[in-house]
Amino acid sequence: MKKTASAVWQGGLKDGKGSLSTQSGALKDTPYGFNTRFEDTPGTNPEELIGAAHAGCFSMALSNILGQAGLTAERIETKAEVNFEKIGDAFTITAIALELKAKIPGTDNAKFQELATQAKEGCPVSRVLNAEISLHATLEN
Numbered sequence: 001m002k003k004t005a006s007a008v009w010q011g012g013l014k015d016g017k018g019s020l021s022t023q024s025g026a027l028k029d030t031p032y033g034f035n036t037r038f039e040d041t042p043g044t045n046p047e048e049l050i051g052a053a054h055a056g057c058f059s060m061a062l063s064n065i066l067g068q069a070g071l072t073a074e075r076i077e078t079k080a081e082v083n084f085e086k087i088g089d090a091f092t093i094t095a096i097a098l099e100l101k102a103k104i105p106g107t108d109n110a111k112f113q114e115l116a117t118q119a120k121e122g123c124p125v126s127r128v129l130n131a132e133i134s135l136h137a138t139l140e141n
Contacts, residue, residue, distance in 0.1 A: 003022075003023055003024075004022070004023040005020065005021065005022045005023065005027070006020070006021050006022075007019070007020050007021075008021075013034055014034045015034075016033065016034070017031060017032075017033045018031070018032050018033060019031055019032070020032055020044065020049070027044075030043075030044055031043055031044075032044050032045055032046075047082045047084045047093060048082070050080075050082055050093065050096075050125075050129070051080035051081065051082040051096065052080070053125050054080045054082075054096055054098070054123070054125045054126065054129070054133075055078040055079060055080040055098070056078075057123045057124055057125035057126070058078050058080075058098055058100075058119055058120060058123045058125070058126065059076045059077075059078045060123075061119040061122055061123040061124075061126075062076055062078075062100075062102070062115065062116060062119035063076060064119075065115050065118050065119050065122070066104060066115060069107075069111070069115060070106075071104055071105075071106055071107055071115075072104075072105075073102050073103065073104045074103040074104065074105065075101075075102060075103045075140075076100070076102045077100070077101045077102070078098055078099065078100050079098070079099040080096055080097070080098055080099075081096065081097040081099065082095075082096050083095040083096070083097070083131075093129075093131045094131060094132065095131055095132040095133070095134065096129065096131050096132070096133045096134070097134045097135075097136065098120060098133065098134065098135045098136070098137075099136050099138075100116055100135065100136065100137040100138065101138045101140055102116075102137070102138075102139060102140065103139075103140045103141070104139065107139070109139050112137065112139045113137060116135060116137040117135065120133060120135045
């Protein structure tokens with residue numbers, strides 16, 4: 001199975017503009033640029049999209065692991081905070097913090113933490129990223 005995404009960039013770093021598209025059409029010529037990446041201009045950027053991909057992948061991985069344990073979540077909400085900073089002359093994603101809130105009938109916090117950690121370690125996006133990936137998981141009752 002292969003999934004594709006593409007980027008088109010025109011111009012210099014600060015004055016140029018780009019667009020992002022995905023095979024599914026979820027993104028279609030979605031604009032991005034220096035101002036959406038390094039300033040507060042509304043729009044998307046690669047780090048935000050990595051965060052969205054990681055949150056989505058992790059949530060699905062957790063749902064799968066819960067199912068294998070005979071559990072079904074009423075709700076899984078995952079936020080990924082991507083830390084993007086300048087180290088020397090290069091910008092680097094140095095960490096991703098996953099913030100999980102879930103409502104899962106029939107489990108306790110110890111089992112929840114165990115399964116959430118398995119999902120963090122087994123999620124394909126977690127495995128592809130070289131950044132430090134942390135997880136803070138909260139079970140809501």
